[in-house]
Amino acid sequence: MTDSGTRGRAVGFDLGHRVAQVRQWLEEPAKDVATTGSPRRNMLRGAVARVTTPLLPDDYLHLVNPLWSARELRGQIVEVRPETADSATLVIKPGWGFRFDYRPGQYIGIGLLVDGRWHWRSYSLTSSPVVGARLITITVKAMPEGFLSSHIVGGVEPGTVVRLAAPQGNFALPEPLPDRMLFLTAGSGVTPIMSMLRTMDRRGRVPDIVHIHSAPTEDSAMFRGELAALADEHEGLRLHLQLTRSMGQFDLARLDELCPDWRERQVWACGPAGMLAAAEERWRAAGLEDHLHLERFAVDRTGQDGDGGTVTFARSGRSLEIDGATTLLEAGEKSGVQMPFGCRMGICQTCVVPLEAGAVRDLRNGKVHEEGSRIQTCISTAAGDCTLDL
Amino acid sequence: MAITDVGVYAHLTADDIESLRIELDGIRDDVERARGVRDARYVRRTIVGQRVLEVAARAAIVGARTRPGLYLGVLGLGVAKSIENMELGHNVSHGQWDWMNEPEIHSTTWEWDMACVSAQWKHYHNYLHHKYTNVLGMDDDIGFGIMRVSRDQPWRPIYLIQPVQNFLLALGFEWGIGLHDIKLGKLRGTEEERAHTRSQLRAFGRKIRRQVVKDYVLLPALSGSRWRSTLAANASANVLRNLWAYLVIFCGHFPDGAEKFHPDDIADETRGEWYLRQMLGTANFDAGPALAFMSGNLCYQIEHHLYPDLPSNRYAEIAERVRAVCDKYDLPYTTGPLAKQYLLTLRTIVKLSLPDRYLRDTADDAPETGSERRFTAPTVSTISPLTGRRRGLRTALRDLRSARRRTGRAAAGGGTAPAAAGGAVDPAYARTA
Numbered sequence: 001m002t003d004s005g006t007r008g009r010a011v012g013f014d015l016g017h018r019v020a021q022v023r024q025w026l027e028e029p030a031k032d033v034a035t036t037g038s039p040r041r042n043m044l045r046g047a048v049a050r051v052t053t054p055l056l057p058d059d060y061l062h063l064v065n066p067l068w069s070a071r072e073l074r075g076q077i078v079e080v081r082p083e084t085a086d087s088a089t090l091v092i093k094p095g096w097g098f099r100f101d102y103r104p105g106q107y108i109g110i111g112l113l114v115d116g117r118w119h120w121r122s123y124s125l126t127s128s129p130v131v132g133a134r135l136i137t138i139t140v141k142a143m144p145e146g147f148l149s150s151h152i153v154g155g156v157e158p159g160t161v162v163r164l165a166a167p168q169g170n171f172a173l174p175e176p177l178p179d180r181m182l183f184l185t186a187g188s189g190v191t192p193i194m195s196m197l198r199t200m201d202r203r204g205r206v207p208d209i210v211h212i213h214s215a216p217t218e219d220s221a222m223f224r225g226e227l228a229a230l231a232d233e234h235e236g237l238r239l240h241l242q243l244t245r246s247m248g249q250f251d252l253a254r255l256d257e258l259c260p261d262w263r264e265r266q267v268w269a270c271g272p273a274g275m276l277a278a279a280e281e282r283w284r285a286a287g288l289e290d291h292l293h294l295e296r297f298a299v300d301r302t303g304q305d306g307d308g309g310t311v312t313f314a315r316s317g318r319s320l321e322i323d324g325a326t327t328l329l330e331a332g333e334k335s336g337v338q339m340p341f342g343c344r345m346g347i348c349q350t351c352v353v354p355l356e357a358g359a360v361r362d363l364r365n366g367k368v369h370e371e372g373s374r375i376q377t378c379i380s381t382a383a384g385d386c387t388l389d390l
Numbered sequence: 391m392a393i394t395d396v397g398v399y400a401h402l403t404a405d406d407i408e409s410l411r412i413e414l415d416g417i418r419d420d421v422e423r424a425r426g427v428r429d430a431r432y433v434r435r436t437i438v439g440q441r442v443l444e445v446a447a448r449a450a451i452v453g454a455r456t457r458p459g460l461y462l463g464v465l466g467l468g469v470a471k472s473i474e475n476m477e478l479g480h481n482v483s484h485g486q487w488d489w490m491n492e493p494e495i496h497s498t499t500w501e502w503d504m505a506c507v508s509a510q511w512k513h514y515h516n517y518l519h520h521k522y523t524n525v526l527g528m529d530d531d532i533g534f535g536i537m538r539v540s541r542d543q544p545w546r547p548i549y550l551i552q553p554v555q556n557f558l559l560a561l562g563f564e565w566g567i568g569l570h571d572i573k574l575g576k577l578r579g580t581e582e583e584r585a586h587t588r589s590q591l592r593a594f595g596r597k598i599r600r601q602v603v604k605d606y607v608l609l610p611a612l613s614g615s616r617w618r619s620t621l622a623a624n625a626s627a628n629v630l631r632n633l634w635a636y637l638v639i640f641c642g643h644f645p646d647g648a649e650k651f652h653p654d655d656i657a658d659e660t661r662g663e664w665y666l667r668q669m670l671g672t673a674n675f676d677a678g679p680a681l682a683f684m685s686g687n688l689c690y691q692i693e694h695h696l697y698p699d700l701p702s703n704r705y706a707e708i709a710e711r712v713r714a715v716c717d718k719y720d721l722p723y724t725t726g727p728l729a730k731q732y733l734l735t736l737r738t739i740v741k742l743s744l745p746d747r748y749l750r751d752t753a754d755d756a757p758e759t760g761s762e763r764r765f766t767a768p769t770v771s772t773i774s775p776l777t778g779r780r781r782g783l784r785t786a787l788r789d790l791r792s793a794r795r796r797t798g799r800a801a802a803g804g805g806t807a808p809a810a811a812g813g814a815v816d817p818a819y820a821r822t823a
């Protein structure tokens with residue numbers, strides 16, 4: 001009895017081990033798929049990839065439908081809704097692998113094809129993550145020198161395929177909700193807050209919120225109607241719209257008057273750098289920095305003169321200031337980062353790494369590359385501060 | 391001895407070389423500025439076309455009811471694999487499409503459908519071969535480590551079987567390429583070298599296992615009772631691709647006129663000299679649009695070496711401008727029909743399998759390798775006051791050839807070639823200094 005029992009277990013173990021091995025073998029070719037779907041789907045993908053190697057089945061499938069690929073997140077624009085004269089909302093249907101459990105307030109990366117080239121930017125999601133909704137929205141305001149934002153607002157066709165980067169960021173609605181909150185926004189800084197407000201509205205639980213939002217005029221205030229309607233509907237939500245052209249900039253000194261209990265509130269602030277700096281100052285002076293949650297928009301630096309800057313190596317946690325004549329490769333080597341390199345003259349592509357943030361300049365032709373590109377460190381220098389994934 | 395000073399060989403002064411550089415950089419700038427929708431569409435269509443052709447060819451191989459149908463499938467698969475190899479794999483890995491910022495068509499992520507691991511190939515090819523093009527001892531593509539394609543390489547008895555080796559290399563080209571970056575000798579080197587080589591071998595092993603399992607195990611198995619013909623068809627398609635890739639690569643590097651360089655030449659090399667070395671070290675073959683496409687536009691090998699990372703679909707128009715530059719500086723532009731370029735290559739391979747004593751020319755004045763010592767007249771170009779045209783390297787080479795023809799080969803073979811007398815003959819350029 002005992003004997004056969006042991007043997008049974010051993011065989012069982014062997015079998016389990018075998019199954020695990022087979023499974024691993026099946027999944028292996030697909031293990032680098034950027035966006036992991038369900039494990040079963042990945043097993044199937046890996047199994048098929050045995051006959052499509054070195055490609056994945058996705059590489060054939062997306063020729064039929066561009067959304068049928070999990071190599072990278074993609075989406076399709078299903079609607080473009082003008083919000084104000086210079087802003088528009090894109091309704092996007094994400095493809096395989098997109099996870100809809102983002103947190104309200106987070107942003108996504110979006111890539112659009114313009115003149116044969118993909119351009120990347122990050123925008124806050126304005127939609128709220130509801131179960132079953134297979135759509136997301138972002139709202140974009142055209143910036144004067146913002147090449148991509150003008151392109152989006154100026155006319156992106158529904159049906160356009162875009163690339164997406166998974167939602168991220170810590171500027172998000174906390175769980176559980178604080179009892180009292182203060183939203184401080186200006187211009188397109190309202191976008192992440194919109195997602196938060198819509199989510200709370202859907203859930204039917206809106207705590208005590210004071211929302212101070214600045215915009216130049218009534219017409220240029222994004223979501224003006226919806227914000228007002230929300231404030232009407234929910235007793236706890238009070239909206240103060242500061243129209244800066246007629247009323248002037250919002251002065252934080254007036255906080256006591258508009259929101260006397262601001263010291264007891266958790267604050268989410270999003271807007272231009274100047275406004276955020278002032279807020280930081282104010283809350284620091286009050287000794288309440290930990291109440292303040294900030295979201296900074298990356299500055300669109302492209303097209304400005306490159307004169308060096310601080311290079312940060314994200315993974316090694318090092319950084320170094322360089323002038324506009326030093327290459328990023330030299331910068332990395334100087335600060336002791338393991339830099340991949342080959343020819344050092346821009347022909348072999350060994351030194352190519354992802355540019356996480358900021359912009360760099362190609363020393364050979366002066367062209368600027370923006371974040372989200374992969375760049376050759378041996379012939380590039382910093383055009384302002386930048387961060388490399390190294 | 392191979393070229394030790396590319397400027398002297400080219401009959402150009404430092405100022406000439408600098409203005410040559412400016413012109414060649416100008417071509418690059420123009421093309422970079424013009425890159426756009428049209429180019430992106432070209433590469434996307436190529437990818438779609440290649441994948442559709444491959445699927446169709448594989449379907450034909452499994453499903454064909456007739457012999458011709460099967461042969462068509464084999465041919466289709468061979469063509470699809472060739473496109474995948476050269477117009478896509480080779481060119482994408484060179485970063486020719488990196489400007490599109492498309493992660494799926496990018497030098498950092500592309501893996502091709504052949505035995506060699508893309509990353510390893512990029513190391514020796516993009517870096518060593520393209521930076522040190524035709525520099526003896528530095529560019530492993532000279533003879534691919536197993537053949538003698540220049541008199542500068544000392545003869546060894548093993549070279550007697552070189553014509554056979556050449557044939558085998560052609561058949562299994564992907565394996566030769568796959569082993570190229572792996573220096574097995576390093577398995578006895580330092581700890582670091584051993585670890586590196588071992589990890590290379592592991593990656594290579596993984597890659598070939600997948601390739602072999604796909605073409606020679608799984609796909610035949612999936613074709614059921616027709617497994618034998620699928621197996622044979624896949625093998626034939628791979629061989630077809632190997633032969634074609636071999637032909638294209640060899641015709642770009644080993645016909646007469648593709649010069650070799652001495653390592654001394656590249657110490658303190660300027661950008662202009664680098665360009666010059668690329669132009670003189672490579673060779674084109676004549677091709678119309680279809681042949682150009684099938685060769686991955688590597689019929690424009692000269693242009694590819696000048697601008698390895700510019701999109702391949704632009705090489706044809708770049709070629710016209712490079713030719714004009716060559717005319718202006720009176721530089722040779724080595725090209726010819728595919729068959730001729732290959733026969734020249736083959737001639738060199740067969741010839742150099744023999745020991746030196748059977749060879750007539752010297753390493754300074756042979757069809758496949760020359761040096762500045764081959765010129766007895768001063769090696770500076772002059773501008774003719776009559777025509778305003780430059781008389782430089784191309785004219786000098788032409789004069790040399792016709793002089794040879796006049797005096798007859800016998801005389802040249804008699805030991806009067808410039809360097810045959812060893813150090814006794816002063817190279818011409820020394821006298822002009």
Ligand code: FES
Binds near residue numbers: 340341342344349
């Ligand atoms: S090191 Fe070769 S391209 Fe940068």
